[in-house]
Amino acid sequence: MVTAGEQTQSQDSREEILKAAIRLFASRGFHETSMSEVAREAKVSKALIFWHFKTKEELFLAVLDKLLEPYVIDFAEESEKLDAREQIRKLVNGYVNFVRENGSSVSFFLRRFMSGEEMPESFTQQIRRLYDLYQALLTDRIRLAQEQGLCSRSTQPHVMANFVMAALNGLLINLLFMSQEPGNLDSALTMLYGLLFGQLSDPAADAGPPSN
Amino acid sequence: MVTAGEQTQSQDSREEILKAAIRLFASRGFHETSMSEVAREAKVSKALIFWHFKTKEELFLAVLDKLLEPYVIDFAEESEKLDAREQIRKLVNGYVNFVRENGSSVSFFLRRFMSGEEMPESFTQQIRRLYDLYQALLTDRIRLAQEQGLCSRSTQPHVMANFVMAALNGLLINLLFMSQEPGNLDSALTMLYGLLFGQLSDPAADAGPPSN
DNA sequence: CCCATCCCTAACCTGTCGGTCAATGATGAC
DNA sequence: GTCATCATTGACCGACAGGTTAGGGATGGG
Structure with a gap:
């Protein structure tokens, strides 16, 4: 038995x-x-x-x-209490860390995805759904950060999120496949954050809500 | 005969x-x-x-x-006469256009490259050489643009070039494999140029050389 | 003790793969 | 015309792929 x-x-x-x-x-x-x-x-x-x-x-x-199995977005409740800028940082770091930790399966899926070899629709959809969800989360937080004057308003949130994810993907590919030193990724991330939150040169026309 | x-x-x-x-x-x-x-x-x-x-x-x-065969960097002599900013634009556009025009072979190489399937060393080296050359060219022009005060000095040229190329790669992968509308690429490129030449908020400490 | 069910294996089957070979048109030199 | 070389073919080969089958030990219920 x-x-x-x-x-x-x-x-x-x-x-x-x-x-x-x-x-x-x-x-x-x-x-x-x-x-x-x-x-x-x-x-x-x-x-x-x-x-x-x-x-x-x-x-x-x-x-x-x-x-x-490990492909889930872990964006805990408690995040809600963080400032929008910190939430974005957390999202980005989560993405990077996930790829770092699951490098072999990520590159496996990436390869299959690129080669167009058939994977059952349900799998591609499942991955795609996660990816889109992540992007939506990021877009939302960028919008929030913009409204709070924490982030440059010069670009629409979804364009910005799309760009950020493309940049992340490019950087992570460098890491995974071109065995770049992780230091390169770090300095590039610094740059990315600079782009997101950096010199907010455009005058915030209407005052952002008071920071809580 | x-x-x-x-x-x-x-x-x-x-x-x-x-x-x-x-x-x-x-x-x-x-x-x-x-x-x-x-x-x-x-x-x-x-x-x-x-x-x-x-x-x-x-x-x-x-x-x-x-x-x-078509993998050559076409960065003509005449480019020398252009302003550093225009040279960078030309490099970036050249990269993007090349990938657009040679999409199928680019994705072919990309796939092989990622899957780690053996290609004779000479081929990977040849592609790698081109890639590095391109990056060196970009780094150099960014340095030039910084010296001329046309480009933010907040980041070292090679870090900036590395980031730009990662972003480009990510964007082009979106285009090639996720069949994103080309419009997305365009607005992302605008963002990229904004990052490179955008609001030069940091005061140019020492005056750049006179533009010729 | 016996029998059914579950795990597991060696040997086998069939189709396709990369690759070979003997034979045979074409083509031009002499 | 004839002869050597080139270009091309259908038939064939051993190796190995995915998949099958017949059967052998273990295990537990009756």
Whole structure:
């Protein structure tokens, strides 16, 4: 009898196979990885893989599912109490840190996304939804910061957010794929913040609300 | 007898094969494209491909060679006469236009580059060299513009150039892979120029050289 | 003890891959 | 005409891919 919290043999081996597949798919891609290789890497027979997963495709979907688990936007309630500028900082840092911590899966998805290889619609949509949500959050906070006179009003919030995210993406690609020293990212982030909050040269026409 | 400028049958078919291979490799990748498919696409027998190119790898190298042809930095002599700010504009526009015009090969290289699949060292180096040259050019012009008081001095030129290129890359990826409306790129470029030349709020301490 | 169910494997099947080969038009030199 | 070289082909090959199958140990209920 299987009681909760206990691992059956089957679950164990399934887990091993998944971990091996993640390693191989992520580092060499879907087509370049054979089921025999996955079997060897997981130290099980090839047939066992097909016992757990009907097809190679199904194994791949399970891998995607597993990789997608940490993809959530963690923007806690408490953020509401922060000043708009700090909220933006938190968003940006969250983005950067997430990519730093999940580099391998991020580049995996990025690669697949770029190569236009089919991923089930639901996955691309799920990622896309997160991305759009993040951008909306950022846009909103920029608008807020502008209204409070903490941020240059010279550009519309959504344009600004779009630009900021493009810049972040470019910088993170430098980090992930061109193995730039992290120091470069830091100084670039400083620049980005300068762009967002820096010399507010345009006179704030109507006074911003009192800071609380 | 084969005279110069004349195409032998052999060269014709070679060209057809190359064009077919470019189409397939670029749209579906190396491993996902079979020689039989290339043969079908080029309307020749598979054996003929192996008569022209010893191996699939060699065909791939020929494809890379062909794709790399337009990769040159066209920064003409006459640019020297332009004001530093205009030179920067010209560099940035050149970059953007190049990617716009060579979208398919750019994304092809980008994908390969990211996936870490082996490309012969010489190719990655060649692209890398161009990229670095471009960045050096940009850095230099930014320094010049700073000296002439045309550009904010708040950041070191190489940091600024690095940031500008990251932003450009991010924006161009939006354009290439997320099929964003080009209008987004334009307004983002306006922002970028604003960042570079915009409100020069910091007082130019020592007077710039007279503009000529 | 026996039997059903669950895990798991070695061996096998079939299709496709990159690559080869013998044969055969075309083409021009002599 | 004939002969060598070039350009091209269909048929073929071994290797390996994804996937199947028949069966063997373990395990627990009756």
